[in-house]
Amino acid sequence: MSARLMAGLKTRRYVIAAMVACVFVGADRQIRLDAQSQQPQPRHGRLFPPQDLGLLEQPDRTLWQKPDQIMDAVHVADGSTVADIGAGAGWFTIRLAQRVGPKGKVYAQDVQRLMLDAIKRRVQREGLENVTTVQAHGNDPMLPAKTLDAILMVDAYQEVENRVDYLRNLANALKPTGLIGIVNWKPGRGGPGPDEPTERIERSVVEADAAAAGLRVLAQENLQYQYLLVLAP
Numbered sequence: 001m002s003a004r005l006m007a008g009l010k011t012r013r014y015v016i017a018a019m020v021a022c023v024f025v026g027a028d029r030q031i032r033l034d035a036q037s038q039q040p041q042p043r044h045g046r047l048f049p050p051q052d053l054g055l056l057e058q059p060d061r062t063l064w065q066k067p068d069q070i071m072d073a074v075h076v077a078d079g080s081t082v083a084d085i086g087a088g089a090g091w092f093t094i095r096l097a098q099r100v101g102p103k104g105k106v107y108a109q110d111v112q113r114l115m116l117d118a119i120k121r122r123v124q125r126e127g128l129e130n131v132t133t134v135q136a137h138g139n140d141p142m143l144p145a146k147t148l149d150a151i152l153m154v155d156a157y158q159e160v161e162n163r164v165d166y167l168r169n170l171a172n173a174l175k176p177t178g179l180i181g182i183v184n185w186k187p188g189r190g191g192p193g194p195d196e197p198t199e200r201i202e203r204s205v206v207e208a209d210a211a212a213a214g215l216r217v218l219a220q221e222n223l224q225y226q227y228l229l230v231l232a233p
Contacts (some may be wrong), residue, residue, distance in 0.1 A: 002139075005158055012032060013044075020142065021175050028146040032219055035073075047155070049205060052197065056104065056131050057073040060156045060190070064191070064192065064223070064224045064225055065154075065226075066223055066224075067071060067092065067095045069221065069223070069228075070152065070154070070181060070221075070223075070228055071095070071096065071099055071150075071152075072185060072221070073181060073219060073221055073230050074150040074151075074152060074179040074180070074181040074230055075149065075150060076096060076099050076100065076149070076152075077099070077100070078099070078100060078101045078103065078104065079100060079101065079103040079151050080099075080100045080149040081100070081104060081105045081106075081107075081147055081148050081211045082100060082104070082105070082106055082107070082148060082149060082150045082151065082152065083106070083107040083108075083109055083134075083141070083143055083148055083150075083151045083152070083173065084095050084096055084106060084107070084108050084109065084152055084154075085109050085136075085141060085151060085152065085156060085170070086110055086153055086154070086155070086156025086159060087108040087109055087110050087115065087116075088108070088110065088115055088118075088156075089115060089118045089119065089122065090108055090118065090119035090122045090123065090131075092152060092154055093106055093108040093119055093122075093123070093131060094122065094123070094126055094128070096152070097123070097126075097128045097131050098128075098159075100130065101130070102129070102130055104130055105130050105131075105132065106130060106131045106132070107131075107132050107133075107134050107143060107148075108123075108131055108132070108133045108134065108202065109133075109134040109135075109136050109141060109142065109143065110134075110135065110136065111135065111136045111137070113135060114134040116134075116135055119131070119133055120133055126231075131232045139160075139162050139165045139166050139169060140163075140169060141145060141166070141169055141170055141173065143169075143170070143173035144173060145172055145173055145177075146172070146173070146174070146175060147173065147175065148174050148175060148178050149174075149175060149177075149178050149179075150178060150179050150181065151170050151173065151178070151179070151180045151181070152180075152183070153175065153179045153180070153181070153182050153183070154181075154183040155183060155184060155185065155193075155226075157182055157184045157201050157206065158184070158199045158200070158201050163209045164209050164212045164213045165213075167209055167213035167215060167231070168178070168213045169216065171213065171214070171215060171231075171233050173229075174233060175208075176233070178232075178233070179218065179232055180215070180229065180230070180231040181228060181229070181230055181231075182206050182228070182229045183223070183224060183226050183228050184193070184200070184201050184203075184206065184227065185199065185201075185225060185226055186200065186203075186225060186226060186227055187200050187202055188200070190225075191224070191225040192225060193225055193226070203227050203229065206229055207229065210231050214233070215231040215232065215233060216231065216232055216233075217229055217230070217231060218230045218232040
């Protein structure tokens with residue numbers, strides 16, 4: 001057998017061996033990925049599905065949501081540093097960013113990456129440069145300590161599992177004079193809110209959670225379909 005033929009056969013054996021190795025490596029990787037996908041994932045309560053974001057963008061939302069009234073209640077002003085908790089697609093984030101202006105700052109926080117990606121696109125379209133997205137984890141809102149003038153959580157309180165701990169962690173991000181605004185749906189059905197009763201948290205429940213977290217109810221306001229509680233350290 002010629003040296004050239006022997007060299008060719010040797011090269012072919014190396015190629016075949018490499019192809020077989022790739023098949024096994026790929027199969028092993030797929031098995032590991034499948035196994036990972038079957039592992040229990042961290043829970044954050046009942047999260048709002050990203051595919052339903054259109055429900056948060058109804059044309060009449062400004063009329064019944066009263067964003068200016070809510071922002072006034074928690075003293076959001078020009079130059080404020082604020083956070084939008086459970087920001088979704090950024091409906092409130094945009095309005096907060098416009099209210100605080102270029103000297104202010106908005107942390108748009110959510111546990112779902114798809115929501116934060118949607119906010120980034122929206123902020124870019126609006127030409128806003130004062131918004132930072134933050135991905136939270138469990139009971140940690142991932143906000144800088146002692147820096148915020150106001151925190152808003154609109155229609156997201158029901159998604160939190162350990163609410164007392166979460167409120168404590170939110171309070172840790174506030175300046176001494178900072179405020180937390182909790183907006184949630186009134187009990188019952190009707191209006192733009194959810195039909196599922198568990199997604200409508202009683203005002204008294206939030207008040208009890210706040211007291212357990214060492215917070216006081218500074219003010220409360222009655223919206224058309226919701227209530228607003230203003231909490232202070």
